[in-house]
Amino acid sequence: MLNLSPAQILEVWESGARRHPLDRALLLLHRMQPDMVLPDLADLSIGQRDQLLLTLRRQLFGRELPGYIDCPGCRTRLEFMLDTEAFRSTVNDHPVEVDGLCVRPPTSRDLASVMKESDPEQAAYRLAQRCCAAVAVESAHELPVLSTAQAAKIESILAEIDTAADSVLDFSCTHCHHTWQTPFDIGDYLWREIERYAGKLMHDIHMLALAYGWNEHDILELSDVRRAAYIDRVLA
Numbered sequence: 525m526l527n528l529s530p531a532q533i534l535e536v537w538e539s540g541a542r543r544h545p546l547d548r549a550l551l552l553l554h555r556m557q558p559d560m561v562l563p564d565l566a567d568l569s570i571g572q573r574d575q576l577l578l579t580l581r582r583q584l585f586g587r588e589l590p591g592y593i594d595c596p597g598c599r600t601r602l603e604f605m606l607d608t609e610a611f612r613s614t615v616n617d618h619p620v621e622v623d624g625l626c627v628r629p630p631t632s633r634d635l636a637s638v639m640k641e642s643d644p645e646q647a648a649y650r651l652a653q654r655c656c657a658a659v660a661v662e663s664a665h666e667l668p669v670l671s672t673a674q675a676a677k678i679e680s681i682l683a684e685i686d687t688a689a690d691s692v693l694d695f696s697c698t699h700c701h702h703t704w705q706t707p708f709d710i711g712d713y714l715w716r717e718i719e720r721y722a723g724k725l726m727h728d729i730h731m732l733a734l735a736y737g738w739n740e741h742d743i744l745e746l747s748d749v750r751r752a753a754y755i756d757r758v759l760a
Contacts, residue, residue, distance in 0.1 A: 528555065528584065530725055531744040538724035540715070546639070548630050549573060549711035552718075556580045561564030566636075569629035571615040571688030577710045582608045585717055593695060602695065611710065613688035623674055624679050625656045629686035652678040731758050 530535070536555060540548040550565045553576055557565065589606035591752040633743045639696075641647035652675045653667040664687045670678070683690060691708040729743050730749050735759075743751065 530748070531741070533584075533718060534722050534725050534744070540718075544636075545637075545712060545715065546636050548715050549577060550632060552577065552711070552714065556583075566633040567631050569617045569631055569686055569689065570610050570635070571613070571629060571686040573632060573689075574611075574710050575613070575615055575688055576609055577714055578608045579719075580617055581710060581714045582716075589713065591713070593706065595695075595697040595700060595702055596704060597697060597709065600699045602698055603697075606693075606708075611691055611708070614745070615688045616684075616685050619684055620681060622658060622678055625668065625678070626738065627655050627681055627685075629689065630655050630682060648679055649675050652682070655682060676711070697712040704751060706729075728752075728755055731755055 528601055529600070532555075534658065536551065540551045543551065549560055550573075553568075553573065554560070554562055555581070555739070556576060565573075581611065587608045589608060590603070592601055592603045593603050602751050619626045621627070630651055632649055637654060638647040638650045641650060649670065650667075655671060656668050656670070677703075691710070692705050693708050694703070694705055696703045727742050732743050732754055733736050733740070746754070
């Protein structure tokens with residue numbers, strides 16, 4: 525079972541603070557799969573990646589996922605509690621045939637290749653092109669030319685063959701009865717938790733260093749319980 529120390533979590537946060545969310549997800553996975561190099565992790569399907577991130581999240585912070593969302597109708601804040609196991613899904617990473625083309629689920633490498641496209645339709649088209657190849661390709665000249673109908677069909681198939689990569693939450697406001705859906709991104713959720721925990725650690729280091737003159741290493745060696753007890757005494 526993965527067991528990251530406070531110092532290691534702070535190191536992960538520092539390494540990913542200025543990276544793109546796609547790179548942050550791979551950085552977290554590398555901590556979980558140190559025997560795999562980043563290029564190999566980038567070639568996992570999004571569904572495979574997210575299932576591994578769910579496992580990592582449970583190992584670091586437990587299976588319960590607390591959160592809140594503001595109703596788009598009346599702005600009432602709704603609190604909720606999710607479970608990592610509710611997002612467990614069988615990952616289908618086998619390619620399927622569409623109009624004679626071999627279509628595979630998208631990877632982090634595929635998403636990175638289209639994220640600079642300003643036109644969503646063009647980005648979806650390019651993603652469909654890339655997913656027609658048996659392996660990721662780097663040159664646009666190697667991508668197949670797709671008709672509008674083919675591209676639409678491939679987009680639809682991609683949603684079906686990698687359901688683990690498409691988590692959507694259903695909400696209903698008890699105040700105004702507005703209903704809506706919103707996507708759930710475990711990579712984004714986990715990174716925000718890493719940020720919050722790292723922020724708390726930085727606050728604790730600052731407070732204890734000022735109060736006692738301790739260095740960062742010694743403060744991080746304290747357990748969460750003992751560190752909190754010292755903080756309580758500083759604030760008393």
